[in-house]
Amino acid sequence: MLKEAESPYRTIRVSAEPSGFGAEIVGPDLARPLSKDQLAEVKAAWARHAVVAFPDQPLTLDELEAFTLQIGAFGHDPFIAPMPGHPNVLELRREPDEKATNFGAGWHSDWSFQEQPPAATLLRSEVVPPVGGDTLFCDCARAYEALSEVMKTMLAPLRAVHSATRAYGVKGVFARETEKRSLQIIVSPEADKSLTHPLVRTHPVTGRKALFISPVYTTGIAGMTEKESQAILGFLFQHMIQEPFIYRHKWREKMLLMWDNRCTMHFAEGGYDGHLRLMHRTTVAGDRPA
Numbered sequence: 001m002l003k004e005a006e007s008p009y010r011t012i013r014v015s016a017e018p019s020g021f022g023a024e025i026v027g028p029d030l031a032r033p034l035s036k037d038q039l040a041e042v043k044a045a046w047a048r049h050a051v052v053a054f055p056d057q058p059l060t061l062d063e064l065e066a067f068t069l070q071i072g073a074f075g076h077d078p079f080i081a082p083m084p085g086h087p088n089v090l091e092l093r094r095e096p097d098e099k100a101t102n103f104g105a106g107w108h109s110d111w112s113f114q115e116q117p118p119a120a121t122l123l124r125s126e127v128v129p130p131v132g133g134d135t136l137f138c139d140c141a142r143a144y145e146a147l148s149e150v151m152k153t154m155l156a157p158l159r160a161v162h163s164a165t166r167a168y169g170v171k172g173v174f175a176r177e178t179e180k181r182s183l184q185i186i187v188s189p190e191a192d193k194s195l196t197h198p199l200v201r202t203h204p205v206t207g208r209k210a211l212f213i214s215p216v217y218t219t220g221i222a223g224m225t226e227k228e229s230q231a232i233l234g235f236l237f238q239h240m241i242q243e244p245f246i247y248r249h250k251w252r253e254k255m256l257l258m259w260d261n262r263c264t265m266h267f268a269e270g271g272y273d274g275h276l277r278l279m280h281r282t283t284v285a286g287d288r289p290a
């Protein structure tokens with residue numbers, strides 16, 4: 001935790017994880033427009049810590065949308081039906097009797113298969129189960145920095161192939177699903193398309209480099225054979241999810257979490273069968289990875 005005297009912030013209080021990856025922010029009331037200074041400090045803390053939690057924020061959907069727009073324009077959420085009357089809000093609801101695997105149960109960076117994947121995702125907890133339901137985050141910048149210089153040089157020119165096919169494609173996980181699910185998934189041939197992004201991207205705000213790949217959406221490395229791709233990606237995925245690079249987020253009700261998809265990947269843990277979990281999610285548009 002940062003000591004008050006060392007804090008670079010005047011309008012918010014920030015308690016960071018010892019690693020610097022992940023922090024809690026108190027002070028702002030996200031239901032109202034933030035002052036220019038407060039917004040600048042929230043953005044600075046978010047750039048510094050990548051995953052920031054705001055406890056005790058009992059927001060309406062309109063207020064969640066309004067705060068999202070203070071961070072940036074809405075991103076585009078494909079393959080999932082939005083909430084009626086709120087085209088930019090997804091309701092992540094899992095009922096106590098649902099047997100389908102919980103949504104997000106695989107390491108990924110949101111919508112990385114888009115030309116311009118979202119910079120931020122905001123997730124607000126409405127109902128939190130008494131057990132399970134944590135969200136894990138991987139610090140893809142620190143994971144990159146821990147690689148040898150030889151490995152960094154090898155990765156520098158590579159482009160990774162991203163696609164939604166394994167999840168939302170016509171032969172993907174959701175197409176084969178038989179269990180009922182509250183979330184309305186839209187399986188589509190659009191999901192079988194792919195594109196490439198730099199395997200290592202540079203954060204447009206901090207200038208830090210980060211691995212920009214994930215087991216869910218990265219299907220290969222451009223120009224390499226399947227075997228070569230899987231060997232390199234397999235090594236990198238194992239490397240990235242080592243304990244020192246992980247922040248485990250424990251939810252409390254009415255908490256808003258904002259993460260940076262440009263330098264993190266995340267994994268929604270289950271373990272709460274028999275309990276309701278209800279969250280609302282928005283995304284903020286991002287740049288083309290470079």
Ligand code: SIN
Nearest residue numbers: 092103104134135268
């Ligand atoms: C997700 O956006 O991947 C879901 C995260 C969560 O429900 O914890």
